[in-house]
Structures are given as C-alpha cells and as structure tokens.
Amino acid sequence: MANTTLIGAITDALRIALQQDERVIILGEDVGKNGGVFRATEGLQEEFGETRVMDTPLAEAAIIGASIGLAVNGMIPIAEIQFLAFAYPAYEQLVSHVSRIRMRSQGRFSAPMVVRAPYGGGIRAPELHCDSPEVIFAHVPGLKVVVPATPYDAKGLLLAAIADPDPVLFFEPMRIYRSFREEVPEGYYTVPIGKARVVQEGTDCTVFAWGAMVPVALQGADLARKQHGISVEVIDLRSLSPLDRDAIRDSVMKTGRAVVLHEAPRHAGFGAEIVATINDLALDALMAPVMRVTGYDTPYPLFALEDAYMPDAARVAEGIVQAMNYEIGARL
Incomplete structure (x- = not known):
C-alpha cells in the first residue's frame, strides 16, 4: 500500500496503464517535459518517451480530434485538457464525433479514449479555470462522466476508464488534489464506473x-x-x-x-x-x-x-x- 494524494494516485494509474498496454498514449498541453500544469504526468515522458507522452499545441479541438482518430485506429489515447472550461472549444468534437462514433458506424468502430480535466473552484484561479460544467457533458448520450473524490477512487476509476471500450470523461476536483492522503494499493485494480x-x-x-x-x-x-x-x-x-x-x-x-x-x-x-x-x-x-x-x-x-x-x-x-x-x- 502507498500513502498518497489524489494527484499521486492519478499519476500512478497513468504509469501502470502505460506499462501494461503499448496502445496507451498521453497527449495534451505541457503534459510531457513539464509534467502538466498540476504535475499529474510528471516524469512519464522521461520514462516512456515522447511518442507515448506527447506535448500538443494549445488547441483543445485538435487534441480531441486527434484522440478520436487514434482511438478508432486501435490506440487508447488519454487526452488532458488543462482546465475543464478550456474544453468548450472541443465540445463540438465531443458531441458530434466522440459520442456518436459507435452509433454512426453501426458498431464497426468505438472510441476507447479518456479525457482528463481538472475542474471546480477553491484554488484562487483566474476566469475560466474554476468552472464546474459537468452537467453539459453528462447530458450527452455516448459519453461517460466520472468524478472521483478520494485517491483510492481516483486510481481505480481512472484505470477502469482506460479499460472501457467507450469514451470516458474523467473530471478531477483540483481543490482536493493534494488536500489529504490515504492508503492506495500499489498494483492494478479498478473501481466500477456507475456505482456510488x-x-x-x-x-x-x-x-x-x-x-x-x-x-x-x-x-x-x-x-x-x-x-x-x-x-x-x-x-x-x-x-x-x-x-x-x-x-x-x-x-x-x-x-x-x-x-x-x-x-x-x-x-x-x-x-x-x-x-x-x-x-x-x-x-x-x-x-x-x-x-x-x-x-x-x-x-x-x-x-x-x-x-x-x-x-x-x-x-x-x-x-x-x-x-x-x-x-x-x-x-x-
């Protein structure tokens, strides 16, 4: 068991996923060399290389658009959006394409991808950094929306999301990223999506x-x-x-x-x-x-x-x- 924070549990889940499946890749703004704005991906590019953990331009629609292309062609992308409100430019991609690909292709294609995004207030951040718009995504058929509240759940739910055959939006409450610690198993485990x-x-x-x-x-x-x-x-x-x-x-x-x-x-x-x-x-x-x-x-x-x-x-x-x-x- 490891005594860790919510952000530490997320990093651990990402490392395990990268180790276990070569199809898993991480992409987003500053996720590589800098390790993400909250350091959730710190050290992962150094460990797994630039082709597995890659920095992208500041273009959320492109990040999600590229992710769905990767997903339908056999990869498992984990896209990081720096703050959830930054996903508004990518909303069209999520609603028009990501959520509909299984229905549109009559089951020929699915989009096994995860979109990670910090959300919510409590950290004295500027405008568009603290929005809590989870309901507008939960309204869309074809998108799963998961929100952990503890380190144990963060790791288990994220690993479950990565293993899911459909797109999962994984919203991380940044207010409690480092506010407390708890014991978390060091190996692979999942927490079922859809269970309170x-x-x-x-x-x-x-x-x-x-x-x-x-x-x-x-x-x-x-x-x-x-x-x-x-x-x-x-x-x-x-x-x-x-x-x-x-x-x-x-x-x-x-x-x-x-x-x-x-x-x-x-x-x-x-x-x-x-x-x-x-x-x-x-x-x-x-x-x-x-x-x-x-x-x-x-x-x-x-x-x-x-x-x-x-x-x-x-x-x-x-x-x-x-x-x-x-x-x-x-x-x-």
Whole structure:
C-alpha cells in the first residue's frame, strides 16, 4: 500500500496503464517535459518517451480530434485538457464525433479514449479555470462522466476508464488534489464506473455529492449532528453518467429526506437530475422536498467573492435542517 494524494494516485494509474498496454498514449498541453500544469504526468515522458507522452499545441479541438482518430485506429489515447472550461472549444468534437462514433458506424468502430480535466473552484484561479460544467457533458448520450473524490477512487476509476471500450470523461476536483492522503494499493485494480459509494451511513437525511463537495458534505453532516442531533447519510455518486439510480433510491427510501450538493450553478444543474430520479423511484418515501445546496446562477467569480460563491459546511447543514423541519402545508 502507498500513502498518497489524489494527484499521486492519478499519476500512478497513468504509469501502470502505460506499462501494461503499448496502445496507451498521453497527449495534451505541457503534459510531457513539464509534467502538466498540476504535475499529474510528471516524469512519464522521461520514462516512456515522447511518442507515448506527447506535448500538443494549445488547441483543445485538435487534441480531441486527434484522440478520436487514434482511438478508432486501435490506440487508447488519454487526452488532458488543462482546465475543464478550456474544453468548450472541443465540445463540438465531443458531441458530434466522440459520442456518436459507435452509433454512426453501426458498431464497426468505438472510441476507447479518456479525457482528463481538472475542474471546480477553491484554488484562487483566474476566469475560466474554476468552472464546474459537468452537467453539459453528462447530458450527452455516448459519453461517460466520472468524478472521483478520494485517491483510492481516483486510481481505480481512472484505470477502469482506460479499460472501457467507450469514451470516458474523467473530471478531477483540483481543490482536493493534494488536500489529504490515504492508503492506495500499489498494483492494478479498478473501481466500477456507475456505482456510488456510501461514505457515511445515517438514518434521518441523505446528502448526495461528488468530487470536491464530498468533504464539504461530510463537514455539513457533522455540523448538523453536533448542533441538532441529526443522523446524516452521505453518498458519493462517483459517476454522473451512468448514474447509480439504485443507490439514490435505496438511500432515500431509508432516510426519507435528501439534500443535493454541487458547486455548479443551481439552474439546470446536475442536482435537478438527482431530484427527478428521487421523484421517479422514491417519491412515496419523501417526507420533505429535496433541498439543493449549490453555486449561484452567475459565472464563477474572481478571488474576492470565491468563498461566498462556494457551498460550505454551514450551507449544507442549513439545507439538512430545512429538510428536517419541513411541514406539509407550511409553504401554502
């Protein structure tokens, strides 16, 4: 076992993939000599060479376009986008080509490729470096969207994504890249895509979160317990597409109340899909409307307002308390 950070677990997964399969290549801006903006690929070009770990021009559409060409011709490209919001120029490639190649070719071709991208706020970065637009990718049929929250999951999910026969978008919460360590197996293992994780069991209310919001969910749950005696279950979804609808149903059937937490804007955020899933599968169990604790419906702000924008433990605890205190007819 190795005691490592989330970013260290990602580097380990990439090294293992490169060692085990010569078809695996890494491409992106500064991933080679510099090891990536967050050093996720540090040392890999030196170890595996420039044909396996290659720097590209500053052209995200070209990075994704080249990756799909490589993928349909037998390679397994791992494309790094420096920050997720930089993928907007490549959105057309992802939506028009990457996601549709299996259907378009009637199964003759698939695109076994991974797109890695840091996302989210909390690091005092400039504009377009902190967006959390995972919902616009999760909406696209044919794309899998995975968001780890721990080093163990980061390594296992990334190796599962690399082994997947279809395209996987792997979004990395940069706020917690190096915020904590945990024991991670040194060899090859996978974590199944599409399966949520029960982080903490509870009986009164469930908080659903992913990525950097999972630690915030735990902090909010702890605050609600200390201040109000509320027993809170915390679920890390880990995968947004496919979504573990059974885990959502089972937890809400158990607790009867739910809070959805994400740092993206509230309007049409992925939290709305979770609310709809609860309505579909566990409406009869609900004892209160599902509460949402989210970012605000504005572009991600600059430094001075970042702390005010990001959901924190106090807002999560407030959402939990609101769910617990709801009374039928109180809003009429």
